[in-house]
Amino acid sequence: MDGFTINAPAWDSKGSGNPQDWLEVDLGSAQKVDQLKLYFSNDRKTSGEPAFYSVQYLDGATWKDVPRQDKRPLYPRANLNEVRFPAVTARKLRVLVTHRPGHSTGLKEVQAYRSGADAGRVTNQAPSVVPVVDPAFTRPGQARIEAVVKDDALPKGTLAVQWSKVDGPGEAYFTDPTGPATVVAFSAAGPYTLELAATDGARTTTATVNVTATDQATQVNIAPKATPTASYTSPWERVTAINDDIDPPRSNDGANPRWGTWPQQGTQWVQLDWPAPVQVNKADVYFFDDGGGVRVPASWKIQQWDGDSFEDVTGAQTYPKAVDAYNTVSFDPVTTSRLRVQLESGGASVGLLEVKVYEVPPDAVRPVHVPTLVDTLPRLPATVETLYADGSRGQAAVTWQQVTPEQVRNGGTSFTVTGLAEGVRRPAQATVYVRASAAVTITSVAEEAVTTRAGVAPALPRTVVATYNDGSKDSSLAVTWEPVDPARYAQPGTFTVTGQVTGTTVTAKTTVTVQ
CATH class of the missing domain: 2.60.40.10 (Immunoglobulins)
Structure with a gap:
C-alpha cells in the first residue's frame, strides 16, 4: 500500500484457487481506526472487484469482523469503496474478499483513518x-x-x-x-x-x-478438438487460428488470429489431428485474402488419412473459392484421425482464417449408469459415448438436467436424468442409482457387442457396465481388453474378446461381428 490508487502496482489473488483470500495491513502499533478506503482494480477480463468483502481486525490471536460496517457503495465496485464503523483499536487489519466465480480479486490501495464520523445504521440488504x-x-x-x-x-x-x-x-x-x-x-x-x-x-x-x-445443430463442428499443424506458417501468423472457433467478419480480417504462408507459394496444407478416429462428412473453409501477398488459392481439396497415406475424399461435387464467406464441401463419410485441407497457390501465398469439420450424426448413444450414495449428488459425465452403424464410436458433450437433493434422499432407489448431447438427434439418458451403503461388490459385467468391417480393427469400448449386489449399475468402469490379432478381423465372421476390470475377478466380454 503505497498511497497511490493507480492500477499498478496492485495486489491480486490470481493463482490462489481459493474462494476467499485476504490482504493484511500491519499499522506498526495499535491504532484507533473507524474508516477504511479500499480501491479495487478491474482489468475487464478475469480480475476485478469481489462478490463481497468484510473488514476484520486482530483481537489477540483471533480475527474478528469489524462491527456495523457501513459500506459505500453497498456492493463492491472498481476503484473507491469506503467502509465506516465504530472505532476499533488494533495493530493489524485485513480485508477478507470472496471472489466472483471465475475471477480473481485485485486491490490497488488500502487506506485506514480515524475520522471520528458516525458509522451510520447498517441493515442487511438483498444481493x-x-x-x-x-x-x-x-x-x-x-x-x-x-x-x-x-x-x-x-x-x-x-x-x-x-x-x-x-x-x-x-x-x-x-x-x-x-x-x-x-x-x-x-x-x-x-x-x-x-x-x-x-x-x-x-x-x-x-x-x-x-x-x-435457435434449433440445435444437426451436426457438430469437431475441429476445435483437434491439434492443427501446417506445411508452413509465416512467423507472425498462427496455425492455431484455423480451429479456434472464431467466425471471421471478412476474408481480410486483421483483428483475429489467422494462418498464412507468405512468402511461400506452391502446394501448402493445414492438418487436423484428433486423438481418436472421428466420422466426418462435411467441412467449412474460410479463406484469408488480404488483396496483396495472400490470396484465395487457385484450387484446393480435402484429404483424409487412411492409415498409410493421405487420400482425396470422395463424393465432393465442387470446391468453391468465395471470399468473405465460408466455403462448404460435403463428401462421403470417412472415419479417420487426420484431415487435411490442401491448397494450390495461384501467383500469391495462401492462408486460412477458419476450418470447421462436421461429425456425422451418430445412430445411438450408449446408455449411462451412475451410482451415488444417499444424500450425495451424482457426478454425471461431461460426455457420452456415441455409436455408429459401422461399429465406430465417438464422444459428444452433454448437458444434463439438474439433480436435486430430494432425488438422492432415499437409498435403494433410482431415477432417470435427461440430457442434451451435441449433434445427437434424441435426448441422452442417465440412470442414477442411490446406494444405501458403499459396501458393494460386482456380481456381473454386461457383455458388449461391436461391429466392424473386414480388415478394420474393432473399436472396443473403453468402459463396461457392471452390476452390483445391491442392484445398482456403473457404466464408467475402465476395462483392459486382450490384444486382438489382425487375423481375427481379416475376414467376415464373429469372435469374442475378453477383458479385465480392476477390483473384480468377473471377466468382461465383447462379441465382435466382422462384416
Missing part, C-alpha cells in the same frame, strides 16, 4: 443480480449467460445462486445451474425467459433474462 446474454456466443441451440452477483456480506457472509427456466417452448439445460455464469442448451427453438435467484441466507433477489433459442 445485487445483473444477468447478461453473451452476444459473441453463437453455438446453435445454446446461449451463454454471465451474471454479476454481489452482496453486502450480511448476515453471515454467504451467497448462493440458482438458475431456472420461467417459461419457453422446451427444456433448458444449464451447464452450471448454481453458478453466475452458465451455458444453457435448449431442447426446442423459440423465446425463453430464464431466472437467476441469489440469496444471502436471509434475503433473496431474482432477475430474469430473455433468450431466443
